[in-house]
Each structure stands twice: as structure tokens, then as C-alpha cells.
Amino acid sequence: MNKRFYFNALTAALGGVCMMGVAACASTAGSKSAGANAPAAVSGTYTFGTSKGAVAVSEYKAAKGIGFTVLNGGILSLKAGETGITASKSFQFKIAAPNGNYEVSAVTSATEIISEAITEPVVYIDENGTKNSYNPPIDTASGIPLIGVPKTIESGKSFYVAVCDGVLDLTFIRTDSDITLSSITIKALPQEKREKPWLIAIGDSTTNLDYQDKCSWGNVIDKGMVQLPDSLGGFFNAGSSGADDITYIAWSRLEAALLHTAPGDYVTVNMGINQAKKYKIGLMEIAKSDSRGATLPLMEKYYVEGILQRGGIPVITTITARGPYDKAGTPEDNGGLFYSAETKASEEVYVAGRRYASGQTIPANTWSNSRHNGTYNIRLYDIANNYGLQVIDLGIWGEGFFQSLTEENLKAFNAENNTDFATVFDMVKHGYYADQNHYHSTLGVVFANYMLSCVDSLIKGTYSYPYWSYEPCYLKKAK
Numbered sequence: 001m002n003k004r005f006y007f008n009a010l011t012a013a014l015g016g017v018c019m020m021g022v023a024a025c026a027s028t029a030g031s032k033s034a035g036a037n038a039p040a041a042v043s044g045t046y047t048f049g050t051s052k053g054a055v056a057v058s059e060y061k062a063a064k065g066i067g068f069t070v071l072n073g074g075i076l077s078l079k080a081g082e083t084g085i086t087a088s089k090s091f092q093f094k095i096a097a098p099n100g101n102y103e104v105s106a107v108t109s110a111t112e113i114i115s116e117a118i119t120e121p122v123v124y125i126d127e128n129g130t131k132n133s134y135n136p137p138i139d140t141a142s143g144i145p146l147i148g149v150p151k152t153i154e155s156g157k158s159f160y161v162a163v164c165d166g167v168l169d170l171t172f173i174r175t176d177s178d179i180t181l182s183s184i185t186i187k188a189l190p191q192e193k194r195e196k197p198w199l200i201a202i203g204d205s206t207t208n209l210d211y212q213d214k215c216s217w218g219n220v221i222d223k224g225m226v227q228l229p230d231s232l233g234g235f236f237n238a239g240s241s242g243a244d245d246i247t248y249i250a251w252s253r254l255e256a257a258l259l260h261t262a263p264g265d266y267v268t269v270n271m272g273i274n275q276a277k278k279y280k281i282g283l284m285e286i287a288k289s290d291s292r293g294a295t296l297p298l299m300e301k302y303y304v305e306g307i308l309q310r311g312g313i314p315v316i317t318t319i320t321a322r323g324p325y326d327k328a329g330t331p332e333d334n335g336g337l338f339y340s341a342e343t344k345a346s347e348e349v350y351v352a353g354r355r356y357a358s359g360q361t362i363p364a365n366t367w368s369n370s371r372h373n374g375t376y377n378i379r380l381y382d383i384a385n386n387y388g389l390q391v392i393d394l395g396i397w398g399e400g401f402f403q404s405l406t407e408e409n410l411k412a413f414n415a416e417n418n419t420d421f422a423t424v425f426d427m428v429k430h431g432y433y434a435d436q437n438h439y440h441s442t443l444g445v446v447f448a449n450y451m452l453s454c455v456d457s458l459i460k461g462t463y464s465y466p467y468w469s470y471e472p473c474y475l476k477k478a479k
Helices: 003-026 217-222 244-248 253-260 289-293 296-311 375-387 396-403 407-417 425-433 443-462
Strands: 044-047 066-070 078-081 084-087 093-098 101-110 112-115 123-125 131-132 149-152 158-165 167-172 179-188 198-201 235-236 265-271 278-280 284-286 313-317 349-351 355-357
Touching: 003 066, 003 375, 044 396, 078 375, 093 179, 101 167, 123 167, 131 296, 158 167, 158 253, 167 179, 198 253, 217 235, 217 443, 244 253, 244 296, 253 296, 265 296, 296 313, 313 443, 396 443, 407 425, 425 443
Parallel strands: 198 235, 198 265, 265 313
Antiparallel strands: 044 179, 066 093, 078 084, 084 179, 093 167, 101 158, 101 179, 112 149, 112 167, 123 131, 278 284, 349 355
16 A cells, blocks of 8 residues: 555544544443454453353454464463453453553453564565565464563553554463453543644654763753743653664553654654664563564554554654764764865765765865664655655754854853863764763753754644755655
């Protein structure tokens, strides 16, 4: 399906689809039998066991819309009793549900669950513009899905679930003893448009890190160091330091962002710079290859579409301009990101958005730290192209900002911050940056003001992506 058409059709239908589901759910009460499982009537209490009206112990089928998936074992490992079911294996309860946010509780002996486990192939448009599918990893020993939101729950106490794939699923993990389950209560949460839209930030440490001498643009807003424009009603920083696409889901940060998203809210999406080595989250163990392969499919299906389903407006936001350090953060090396003197290109190279052929001269005092051709930014742009989304490029803008700095800016910075940097380069390297990825609040304020001005323009309908003199050689034609 053409993604631009999908974006327009989904945006137009959002209010009807989501709110109809919520309205229908709100009018439903009492216990549900297996026969009363229409997706719009998902709210209510579902009882299990042998009593009249209890949900039958049977495999989940899409046509039926409710049932169980038993992990690493047959359906016979679920036994129906008078007061509920007993499970000798980990299992998954699934019910068809309109995409949206839910409050859930379960009367159960289980304390560990995974909500919204990703078990089905995810279809997406790859870097070459071709429809492809991503198969999420499953733990071969236990059959437990390895991508989802691990939760520690308490019997009868509420928790929250953000459904993005039309099915609310809860994976109950067997630990030391068999699991008992008596009932599950589901309540759809209304998604009411706010008087003014909020800005919600999805990202990693370049969005949310406030530690020692580092303070990202989202934290600058949190601290009140910059003022929100009148067009915005609030700000929620959902960034998570060190996150990649999978850990951001597993640490419940994507869920938090979606739970906060109301119709009309703007959600900046910035992810991809972190590519995990092998890591473990509870029972979930993900390899580096899984992390890399998941970037496009998960961001399309669960990030962007999750925002759209809730009536939010996704805005792709690129990685911030890189600090002039080498990969190890050695102060003596600018990482090849600043040309202090005129330099003849030894081969074809793109510097500050311009193409230089071999032998051409790159001007002195030229920054080249936008990361505009980095793999993560290319993938972010691919998603923007696939869905027809607006882009805020913090890398290109930041590079342009550094390019504009003069001796007068240096004097003003030294006077304001009680520093004595001798050159603009030193000011940028030590006055703005802490290392190659992270920066001080001095630059956080600069980025935050730019971000807020862009979002303000988006709200007012006056924003357009400023390509300026940059040649978007790395961008692919919109699908």
C-alpha cells in the first residue's frame, strides 16, 4: 500500500476509528463470555475457569478474536478449574482490541508478564523502497517472544498497555510454580484532544540526558531554561539514554510516549544512533543483528503508526550534530569534523552539504559534523519519505549554526560563561560539547530554542524543511 496514501487515509480516519472504539468500550460493562468479543466491546472483565460465561481454553484465532497461545507447550498445559485456569507453561492471552491505550488488571499468581509482545512478521518499506518483512526473535528454549514490554505486576492492581497492532496480548511468565489466572479486566482510556497540543519527545541521550556536565535539549526544557511558545500546552520528555529501537520498547519508554499522546499532539521521533551489542532485559536477550534489523520495521509499525493511531503528529528528528571529538573522545583530535585551514580533497567528499571533487579546495573554518549521511539519519529520512512526514534536522541545522559563529560570538560566550576560549573551535569543542554525542546545557539551550521554534511553526502551518545550500544526495525519492 502506498504509504503517503496510508498516512492521509489514516489521519483522516483517526478520530472516528479511535474514538468510536473508546465510546463503544465505555458503554460496555460486566463479565464477557467468549462469544461477546467484538473488538469495539473489548472493555470489561473476562473470567476464566468452568463457571458459566467463562472464556474457553482454546487457541487464539483472529476470526474469533480471543484465546490463548501456549509457549513451548500445547494448549493442554492450561487447565480450567472452578475458580480459574492453572498453567504449567508460560502462556499468552490475546484479545482483538482497537489500537489505543488501556488500563488492565489481572487476578493471577503470576508476577512477571510481557505486554504487547511482537511475535508476527512486521511488514515495512526498506532502504531500497521495497516491501520487506522483519521476523522478531523468539527464545528457542522457552518460546517466549523477545521484544515487548516486561512488567512486574501485582494481582488485581492496574497497569497500562498501549496497543498498536490490533491485539491486546499479555504473556504470563511461569517462574517457580504453576500460574493461576482468575480474571482480566480491561478498560479503554479516552483520548481527548487538549486545549493546546503538547510536544512529546521520543529519543535517546541526545534528547534526554542530565548527568554531570551533560544536559540535552529535552532536559533544558524540563528545567525551564527555555520558554515554551504560546502555541504549546506542555512538554513530555520520553527520551531514554542508551536506547535503541528495541530497548526503548523494552524499557517502556515508547509505551509512556504513546500513553501521553493525545489527538493533535506533536511527537518528535529520534532513534537509531545506538545499535546494541548483545544485551539482556529480564528473560529477553537480544543480539546486535536483531537490534540493527529492527530499526526500520519497528519505527514504522510501532513508533510512527502508534502515534498516528492516537491522533498524534509524528515529526522525524535527526541526530544532533556531532561534537568535534574522535570516537574515543580524545581532546587532541577533532574527528575530521572541522577544517581549520584550506584543504584539498583527496577524493570525492561531501562537506557541509556540498560535493567536492578530488583536488577541489574545502574552505578554511568549515564544519562538517551534521552526520547527514550517517546510516541512522538515512533510515530516519526513509521513514519520513515513506509516510510523508515533516523533518527537523538538528544535525544540519547545528552544523549551520556553528558555521555562523564569529569572533563576536566567542567574546559574548566568554563574557556570559566566565570562560577564556581562544578560538571559536575551542568554544564549540569545550564550551558546547562534553564528547562526540553529548553536550552541555549551553548547546542544549540552542537546540531547544530551535526545536521549539520549528514545532511552533508546524502548529501555525508555516514550517518547511530548510534545505538551504545542502545537497540532499543521501535522500531517496519519496515512495
